[in-house]
Amino acid sequence: QSALTQPPSASGSPGQSVTISCTGTSSDVGDYNYVSWYQQHPGKAPKLIIYEVTKRPSGVPDRFSGSKSGNTASLTVSGLQAEDEADYYCCSYAGGNSYVFGTGTKVTVL
């Protein structure tokens, strides 16, 4: 189980959009529509923002959206706001009740 690959950083100005990629393999991201995304502010626990590739939990703004193509999943944050500045992690089910997280991306709002 190798960590899913994410870019270390991404940035955008308020109101702009930023997209974060999450690249895995045909044994995890490519094999299951079970990719989730988590937002983590400094010193806080991760918070679920996207599950099953595209679904948003109740209370998560529709500015957050997810997609997947092949072995790569993506998270897009539209209309960036100051409070979106955080670390973002993807996670994929990898079969046999196992999970693999991404390397994490730090999003900066310029």
Next chain:
Amino acid sequence: QVQLEESGPGLVKPSETLSLTCAVSGYSISDGYYWGWIRQPPGKGLEWIGTIYHGGNTYYNPSLKSRVSISVDTSRNQFSLRLNSVSAADTAFYYCSRIRWNYMDVWGKGTTVTVSS
């Protein structure tokens, strides 16, 4: 409202056993779902440690499988983590989480564990 709270020693000596407990409130573990442990070394990313089903079936990260054990106590509505033969590499923030089929929907606030003599 489901809440999870981790507890356990914040300092463990090298080669000893790390033990943490996750107390669940607002939901009965016996009612279903999976329950898991995730850790985060200082300044690094998240790592899935393992998962337990309320019936007791366990699933572990292959990289930790030889050292880890997760158990559940439905009478106390809590589940526990044991990690043997710890080293400095096990120093991390440890989170417990409810795993709703394929995603972690509720997280505890986490607890820090330092491995040092």
